[in-house]
Amino acid sequence: MAFWKPGTEKPSFVEDEEGGIVLMSNNLSSSSSSSFGYANIEKQRQRLPVYKYRTEILYLVENHATTIIVGETGSGKTTQIPQYLKEAGWAEGGRVIACTQPRRLAVQSVSKRVADEMGVNLGDEVGYTIRFEDHTTSGVTSVKFLTDGVLIREMMEDPLLTKYSVIMVDEAHERSISTDILLGLLKKIQRRRPELRLIISSATIEAKAMFNFFNTSKKRQAPEGSTQGPKLEPAILSVEGRGFSVKIHYVEEPVSDYIRSVVSTILLINEREPPGDVLVFLTGQDDIETAIKLLAEEAHSHQKNSSGLLPLPLYSGLSRAEQELIFTPTPRGKRKVILSTNIAETSLTLEARLLGVVYVIDSGFSKQKFYNPISDIESLVVAPISKASARQRSGRAGRVRPGKCYRLYTEDYFLKQMPGEGIPEMQRSNLVSTVIQLKALGIDNILGFDWPSPPSPQAMIRALEVLYSLQILDDDAKLTSPTGFQVAELPLDPMISKMILASSELGCSDEIITIAAVLSIQSVWVIARGVQKEQDEAKLRFAAAEGDHITFLNVYKGFLESKKSSQWCYKNFLNYQSMKKVVEIRDQLKRIARRLGITLKSCEGDIDAVRKAVTAGFFANACRLEPHSNGVFKTVRGSEEVYIHPSSVLFRVNPKWVVYQSIVSTERQYMRNVVTINPSWLTEAAPHFYQNRQNNMSL
DNA sequence: GAGCACTGC
Numbered sequence: 259m260a261f262w263k264p265g266t267e268k269p270s271f272v273e274d275e276e277g278g279i280v281l282m283s284n285n286l287s288s289s290s291s292s293s294f295g296y297a298n299i300e301k302q303r304q305r306l307p308v309y310k311y312r313t314e315i316l317y318l319v320e321n322h323a324t325t326i327i328v329g330e331t332g333s334g335k336t337t338q339i340p341q342y343l344k345e346a347g348w349a350e351g352g353r354v355i356a357c358t359q360p361r362r363l364a365v366q367s368v369s370k371r372v373a374d375e376m377g378v379n380l381g382d383e384v385g386y387t388i389r390f391e392d393h394t395t396s397g398v399t400s401v402k403f404l405t406d407g408v409l410i411r412e413m414m415e416d417p418l419l420t421k422y423s424v425i426m427v428d429e430a431h432e433r434s435i436s437t438d439i440l441l442g443l444l445k446k447i448q449r450r451r452p453e454l455r456l457i458i459s460s461a462t463i464e465a466k467a468m469f470n471f472f473n474t475s476k477k478r479q480a481p482e483g484s485t486q487g488p489k490l491e492p493a494i495l496s497v498e499g500r501g502f503s504v505k506i507h508y509v510e511e512p513v514s515d516y517i518r519s520v521v522s523t524i525l526l527i528n529e530r531e532p533p534g535d536v537l538v539f540l541t542g543q544d545d546i547e548t549a550i551k552l553l554a555e556e557a558h559s560h561q562k563n564s565s566g567l568l569p570l571p572l573y574s575g576l577s578r579a580e581q582e583l584i585f586t587p588t589p590r591g592k593r594k595v596i597l598s599t600n601i602a603e604t605s606l607t608l609e610a611r612l613l614g615v616v617y618v619i620d621s622g623f624s625k626q627k628f629y630n631p632i633s634d635i636e637s638l639v640v641a642p643i644s645k646a647s648a649r650q651r652s653g654r655a656g657r658v659r660p661g662k663c664y665r666l667y668t669e670d671y672f673l674k675q676m677p678g679e680g681i682p683e684m685q686r687s688n689l690v691s692t693v694i695q696l697k698a699l700g701i702d703n704i705l706g707f708d709w710p711s712p713p714s715p716q717a718m719i720r721a722l723e724v725l726y727s728l729q730i731l732d733d734d735a736k737l738t739s740p741t742g743f744q745v746a747e748l749p750l751d752p753m754i755s756k757m758i759l760a761s762s763e764l765g766c767s768d769e770i771i772t773i774a775a776v777l778s779i780q781s782v783w784v785i786a787r788g789v790q791k792e793q794d795e796a797k798l799r800f801a802a803a804e805g806d807h808i809t810f811l812n813v814y815k816g817f818l819e820s821k822k823s824s825q826w827c828y829k830n831f832l833n834y835q836s837m838k839k840v841v842e843i844r845d846q847l848k849r850i851a852r853r854l855g856i857t858l859k860s861c862e863g864d865i866d867a868v869r870k871a872v873t874a875g876f877f878a879n880a881c882r883l884e885p886h887s888n889g890v891f892k893t894v895r896g897s898e899e900v901y902i903h904p905s906s907v908l909f910r911v912n913p914k915w916v917v918y919q920s921i922v923s924t925e926r927q928y929m930r931n932v933v934t935i936n937p938s939w940l941t942e943a944a945p946h947f948y949q950n951r952q953n954n955m956s957l
Numbered sequence: 958g959a960g961c962a963c964t965g966c
Contacts, residue, residue: 625962749966
């Protein structure tokens, strides 16, 4: 395969003038204030690129309602700007400076870093809040880091977020659902609180969209010469990052098989390039395992080419121990080849550990979620990435010294066909949770809400329909009382919340809250590669004839009986981290349930009560086995052809009637988490929904 | 007998 270096591609990152290894602001090295003197920390802070813009940033924030900061990785914006604001007096008079992040881990590590730099205890002047963890002190904490989801929750108590003087929304370019909801709500708040300042931190490509979204100056022209309030037109400021130049190489002709191209590019690098680790971006576990297998085959046939290569897979499904492998230093004479999913594109924990990477290979694809409002099914599809993602990926090559990025697509494709930015998650998702959050905040005109990127009306209408069928919204699309308001209190998928409410009447809330906690995490099982048989046997020890939900009750019971032992989890192929999370979520739900007046009551083995409660939440996901078919089910709602997922305890059992929690859509559409039901429960649980479907219901 | 990019309240 031949690569060429185009003259037109500008390096994404400027070379650091000082050379050598630089300390990046989001470097996770746990340097604490005790190991560095104050002067040292001050010097480090001043060396960050953002420091040059300190005065300018403060001026812009003072004079503009919204300031958009475009900052590359390593500019120091996240840790420094909140401190500048504090130093400039924005936290005086009991006011609080907030900085939101999309991920919990980022909140924790950034707040720790800032507390260290300020020489204070985390939880005093500098604090953080994430789900399950509130490390702030009311009246003391003036710089607060939090996930955007937590800030949205705070609006339910304080709709105008009155205690905050400045809110910085970090990583806004990622365009996650909660960031987009937050941006829409903050824009509304600004109208009522002109003194509130917003800082939107974004990558280059999204800055223009953010500017347009927050530019309300045309509609609400402030009087000329008026000194009252900040300018409504947003300011944009660009801050350079701290990376090295990355040379971009494209393929001359489109590749037909990107996995084979990845392998030949790895061999090419190994043959021609000086030492340095390789980071490869692929789409998923399958791709990664295929590539590793092909590399091993190459090692047999062309020993020379592949000598010294150390292939390492990296994806979220790996156990912690397996992920640790990439953290070990590269042995002398070896070259690590990390084959990764998108996890390496955003994960902060990994960032500090990928510093040996000098070469990046970008397949140009990733797995992305898409939502079909007609079938109401979300699926994961391999799709081309955006230019923004491509830049992010190539940037991973230039963290310690100048690097190279090999893009397995043509330059022409990059320039002319690759979309500039990805489709915001909001436009690729089921919206029931989003709608319920807005309703809970008193926003009635959902269809007219001012979004950064509005979702399709079909998706909105589908969400309203589902919520109506669950009797969470009424004929006027208002929250019902008490059901709707109670559902909004629970931080869960509305169907799960509805199931909990139903369990209160059915006398099985103790069991259902356990099920709810399990359903709201990924999976309690570990991914057992090569030991499926053993895992299946372990599963059988918990399996219940009624289905997965009841099986989860057995798993939870066993976990408690083991005294929450990690050893026990290991023996039973259960994910210990997941089980601990189940306990945590269960405790939170218990607290909320008590507040909602739901008394925790066990049904003492009355499994029908549990299945009825599940049906009350998930009746819309009912399926019937096709007679004389080999495990083909049809959804009652849309007559879609679906199958029971092989991971379910009901796989191959194929009972006549089931409800499922969700569908994973791959080659086939598989139902995940399935429980048997009696079809008469459907009309009982949702007469309104099944009224017109009576004909389909006959047994 | 198949598979799961990543978050979050």
